[in-house]
Amino acid sequence: MSASLVAVDYSRPIQPLLQQEPRVATIHSVFHRAVNIALDDTMLALLSSELPCMPNSVRLSPIASERLSGSLHAGMEVLIGNASLRIPARDFSLHLPQTPPWEPRPDITAYRWSRETVTRHVRLLAHYLADQPQQGGLAPLIRPLLLGQPAPETPLSRMALPALRMLARASWRQDSAGVAEATGRLAGLGPGLTPSGDDALAGFAAVMVLFSPQLSAGTISRDVIAATIARVARPRTTALSAVLLAHASRGEIAEHMGKLLLKLALPAEASTAVLHAAERVLSFGAYSGSDTLLGTLLALRALEGDID
Amino acid sequence: MVLQALLKRNTYYDSIALMSVAQAVKDLPGVEDVGAVMATEINCELLQNSDLLPVAFLAEQQAPPGPEDLLIVVRAANEAQAQAALAAAEQRLTSRGDRGSAGGGAMLPIRSLEMALKRDETANLALISVAGEHAWLEAEQALRHGLHVFLFSDNVSIEQEQRLKALAAKNGLLLMGPDCGTAIINGVGLGFSNVVPRGSIGIVGASGTGMQQLICLVATAGMGISQAIGTGGRDLSEAIGGIMMRSSLALLANDPQTEVIVLVSKPPAARVAQEILAAAQLTKPVVIVFLGTSSERFAAAAGKAHLAHTLTGGAELAVSLAGGDRTRVPGEGALHKYDLAAQRAKLASSQHYIRALYSGGTLCDEAMLLLSEQVGAVTSNIPLHPQWALATGETFRGHTALDLGSDEFTRGRPHPMIDPTLRLQYLERAAQDSETAVILLDIVLGFCAQSHPASVYAPAIAQARASAAAAGRTLPVVISLCGTEGDPQRLSMQRKALEAAGVIVFESNLAAARAAASFVEK
Numbered sequence: 001m002s003a004s005l006v007a008v009d010y011s012r013p014i015q016p017l018l019q020q021e022p023r024v025a026t027i028h029s030v031f032h033r034a035v036n037i038a039l040d041d042t043m044l045a046l047l048s049s050e051l052p053c054m055p056n057s058v059r060l061s062p063i064a065s066e067r068l069s070g071s072l073h074a075g076m077e078v079l080i081g082n083a084s085l086r087i088p089a090r091d092f093s094l095h096l097p098q099t100p101p102w103e104p105r106p107d108i109t110a111y112r113w114s115r116e117t118v119t120r121h122v123r124l125l126a127h128y129l130a131d132q133p134q135q136g137g138l139a140p141l142i143r144p145l146l147l148g149q150p151a152p153e154t155p156l157s158r159m160a161l162p163a164l165r166m167l168a169r170a171s172w173r174q175d176s177a178g179v180a181e182a183t184g185r186l187a188g189l190g191p192g193l194t195p196s197g198d199d200a201l202a203g204f205a206a207v208m209v210l211f212s213p214q215l216s217a218g219t220i221s222r223d224v225i226a227a228t229i230a231r232v233a234r235p236r237t238t239a240l241s242a243v244l245l246a247h248a249s250r251g252e253i254a255e256h257m258g259k260l261l262l263k264l265a266l267p268a269e270a271s272t273a274v275l276h277a278a279e280r281v282l283s284f285g286a287y288s289g290s291d292t293l294l295g296t297l298l299a300l301r302a303l304e305g306d307i308d
Numbered sequence: 309m310v311l312q313a314l315l316k317r318n319t320y321y322d323s324i325a326l327m328s329v330a331q332a333v334k335d336l337p338g339v340e341d342v343g344a345v346m347a348t349e350i351n352c353e354l355l356q357n358s359d360l361l362p363v364a365f366l367a368e369q370q371a372p373p374g375p376e377d378l379l380i381v382v383r384a385a386n387e388a389q390a391q392a393a394l395a396a397a398e399q400r401l402t403s404r405g406d407r408g409s410a411g412g413g414a415m416l417p418i419r420s421l422e423m424a425l426k427r428d429e430t431a432n433l434a435l436i437s438v439a440g441e442h443a444w445l446e447a448e449q450a451l452r453h454g455l456h457v458f459l460f461s462d463n464v465s466i467e468q469e470q471r472l473k474a475l476a477a478k479n480g481l482l483l484m485g486p487d488c489g490t491a492i493i494n495g496v497g498l499g500f501s502n503v504v505p506r507g508s509i510g511i512v513g514a515s516g517t518g519m520q521q522l523i524c525l526v527a528t529a530g531m532g533i534s535q536a537i538g539t540g541g542r543d544l545s546e547a548i549g550g551i552m553m554r555s556s557l558a559l560l561a562n563d564p565q566t567e568v569i570v571l572v573s574k575p576p577a578a579r580v581a582q583e584i585l586a587a588a589q590l591t592k593p594v595v596i597v598f599l600g601t602s603s604e605r606f607a608a609a610a611g612k613a614h615l616a617h618t619l620t621g622g623a624e625l626a627v628s629l630a631g632g633d634r635t636r637v638p639g640e641g642a643l644h645k646y647d648l649a650a651q652r653a654k655l656a657s658s659q660h661y662i663r664a665l666y667s668g669g670t671l672c673d674e675a676m677l678l679l680s681e682q683v684g685a686v687t688s689n690i691p692l693h694p695q696w697a698l699a700t701g702e703t704f705r706g707h708t709a710l711d712l713g714s715d716e717f718t719r720g721r722p723h724p725m726i727d728p729t730l731r732l733q734y735l736e737r738a739a740q741d742s743e744t745a746v747i748l749l750d751i752v753l754g755f756c757a758q759s760h761p762a763s764v765y766a767p768a769i770a771q772a773r774a775s776a777a778a779a780g781r782t783l784p785v786v787i788s789l790c791g792t793e794g795d796p797q798r799l800s801m802q803r804k805a806l807e808a809a810g811v812i813v814f815e816s817n818l819a820a821a822r823a824a825a826s827f828v829e830k
Contacts, residue, residue: 029320074318128763131805133798136327155357159350188348188375191330192323195346238346238375240320271767272732279759286323 002091003064008049010058012101013252017044018058022081028239030072033065036240037078037085043243044080046094052284055104055252056243058085058094068092105251106210106258111265113214115304120268122146122300125278129293137196137287138164138294145294146301156190160197163189164294167201168302171208171225179225180232187233187245194241196291198233202248203295205229207303209251210261216303226250256280257292264300309340309383312390313362314398315347315369316378321401326378329400333382336396338389343381344397347373355381421449435498436485437461443486444468451475451483458498459485459540466547469540473551482559483552488538489516492523499538500725502754503794507532508630510566512556514543514573517668517752518599518619520790521817522572525623527792528815529636534566535559541669544576544584554587561590568593568630570622574673575600581609588613593629597622599674600692619674620818638815640822646812648826654782655827659745662686662824663738664709665731667724671750671788672711675821682825683707690714703737707828709748710734725757728764739772739783746784746827747772748820751806753791753799760797762805770809784827786812788820 010018017039025039033048045057048065060068071090079086086093126146129139138160143149145164151157163185170178183201190196205226212222230249234242247253253261260277263270282289301307321329330344343360345351352373355361360381366372373379380397384390425431434450436443440463447464450457451472464472464486476483484491484498490513491498495506502520504527511533513519519536526533537559539552553571560566569592571584576598585606588594595614598606606615614629616622620639628634635641662679666672669690676686687705691697698705711717712724712731724731731749738744751761758764769785776783787806791799803813814820 031320031322124767131760131763131801133760133796133801155354159354159357185350187350188346189350189354191326191345193320193326193346194323195348195351197350236350236375237348238320269771271771272764275764275767276729279764282759286327288323 003067004093004095005060005064006095006097008059008061008097009053009099009102010096011053011055011252012103013055013247013250014044014058015101017042017080018083018085018096020081022079022086025078025080027072027074027076027078029074030069032069033062035069035072037080038239039080042246043240044085046085052255053102053104054244054254055247058096060094102255104247104253104255104258106253106262108210108214108261111262113265115215117266117268118215118264118300119304121264121271121274122297124271124274125293126297128275128278129282129290129297132282132290137190137192137291138200139287139290142294142297145298145307156196160186160189160200163197164200164298165307167204168298168307171204171222171299171302172306174220174222174225176224176228179228183229183232184236188237188241190287190291192285192287193238194244194285194288195237196287198237198241198245199288199291200295200298201229201233202245202253203257203292203297204299205245205295206248206251206253206257207261207296207299209249211300212303215300217305254284256284257296260293261296309385310387310390311360311362311365311381311383312387312394313365313382314380314394315365315373316380317373318376319378320376321378325401329397332400333393333397336389336393338385339382339393340385341383342393342397343379345379346375347377347379348375351379355379359383421446421453425453432456433458433493435460440464440486444472447472447483447485448475451479451481454479454481456482456493457484458491458493458538459483459488460499461485462487466542466545469542469548473543473548477551477555482537482555484538485540488540490519490536491538492533492536494535497755500752500754500756501536502527502792503796504792505532506534506565508534508565508567509570509626510534510560510563510568511536511570511572512539512553512560513537513571514539514541514553514576515599515670516541517750517790518572518574518597518670518674520668520752520754521619521671522570522597522623522626524790524792525620525637525639525816526627527794528638529623529627529632529634531627531630531632534563541574544573544580546577546580550576550580550584553584557584557587557590557594561592566592568595568626570595570597570626572597572619572622573599574670581606585609585611585613595622595625595629599670600677618678618818619670620816638819640816640819642814642816642819643823643826646823648812648823651782651784652827655745656742656781658742659781660828661704661743662707662709662746662748662828663704663741663744664748664824665734665738666709666711666750667713667731668750668752668790669711669713671752671790671817672709674817675748675788675824676709678818678821679707679709679825682822682829689716703734704741704744725752728758728761732764732768735768735772739776742779742781744783746786746824748786748788748824750788750790750817750820751802753789753795753797753802755796757797760802762797762802766805766809766811769806769811773810784812785810786814786820786824788817789813789815790817
């Protein structure tokens, strides 16, 4: 595949990687519409523009993405730098567009927030998640965690439920040791390339760093909790998952997740818009969307006070 | 009881692939449980807690597995069954196109008919969903390869459709489409379809949601479907001449599993209708639902064929002819479940009109026919008569029924069966209009449709009703809910959630239309 293309868009956090002197990276994994490229301790994702923007993504047109992924395999060399990405073995180069990068950290401070309204949205979304007809991963645990209802007993739920409770409790109390212990029990847990426990942790960490100044009682920042989650999880899970957790701990999240969080600023009557945004989150992956939503809702609840 | 495992180093599959493989392997004979996870430390603990940790297997490995390795474990009744299950898992994973592996090139996704046929030479049907201008070419290639075609794409010209159907008929193949939304072939649903048992009733339809309504009503009555063949909406036009309906009819006539045949279409061209009726003089009973035409119009030519006026009527006839109990079809009998008169008595003096917001074109057509019989003119974007057409920029005029799935509403946005955004806006407008007496909607469940429609519509309707109440009006909302208990959305769950929001729910579109009419008829 000989081609020189301009990307559709790219995410702000990967800008420094592309602007430095050229360095050698390696293709980590190849999927239909995604190619992951490992460089040092991070990972850059070449995505089809059919997929939502991710904090580490450069997106290509769907046709270019399909042709590219069909010609690559893991372990191939990639040169990254000088505002471009080159794959010498395929005579392929990708250049950044002249447009500003996409910002994966939603601008929470641009909105007016009401604790009462967010609490009502959280309750609505908890019921919505609980009512999903086909459930796997950790989503069924929304019932015992936020709705006071029982959940099916499985080996996964028996391991995850106490850890999620501990995470929420320790976060509210700003108990870093408790957060670390809970993270150790969740990181890398469950099905998926980004295991369910990691997706829940990512949603949780992002809320802690984005919302604690606005919504936690006493407006205490809980950035340290998000950083602890990313640090403890890193050696315990897949490389891809660890990278996404690191982004989440800086408030950098996927496009559809950011849209949902901003919808929580809408009045309580705008439930349809909130549910519609949540539906898009749930459509992501087999369980990734619902697991991330579970972690997000748990974190928002934890900012209200002790879950006990 | 034995445990066997497979470890794939530095190998990545997306979560949907892993989930579907685990589910498929779990269904194999002798398999008790399956684990397919990235081999993190905590997932090994999870496997241990699930009695799935392959201790001996892991001890044999030169290096312990880590987070970048995929571990698949099977617990089965004996060694042979466990081995067969693992082999099946590996085969399924390597035959999928969604692998990301550090061990070699990713398997190329199938991007052409030739590639697909190379992968599986036994394939005999192609489902084509590409941009309209290319669709006819793909369809022609598939027909020339000897494949039946389900052509989901629209924007295929009438001339191209004529040529494709002539080619299909010449080769004894089906060309379902263009713009064909629904079919169930040998128990496999294509496009928008519902989960129904297999049985003895075969359906041929030039109408997607019309077929879905028939299929669901038949299933609710405890009967099953042998085949459901879509023909595309223009098949019974003068230009096409019903080529596919006649071919499909002949196929079902010779199908030993099919005992009763149902044909469904919007009003056909007169000459074509006569030809279809002539072809329907079979030894097997044939039920014909030509919506929008009175039974009297074709009574003379009907011969042995049974004519029905509505989809519900067609389902009742088919169930009865197939030896089932027609009273189990949820028809007008369900009207007694609600005290509609009491609700009507609460309407304010300004509330005069029905506002119907449909996603299914045929269901909208049927509702308009039934409503116009009871309440007179019904304006629409797909009017029954030219003088009932809505003017440009006009949203509602008198009794109004909108087909929000028609081209002018779906250009550049998803169909309302998938994305409710547009319909929710119209719902809000209808609720705000002080002349609205009742709102009538359809919700179609099944594959490809919205994953949990009640979770969006129930709160929106509750809000609309609350707004109307604040303005001193009660606002009845009637829903025609088309689906089955086996559908991914589960019929009963959707019904329960909608009824909890005060919605009047019927599974028959006929009953829903009659209920809506009862609020305003003189």
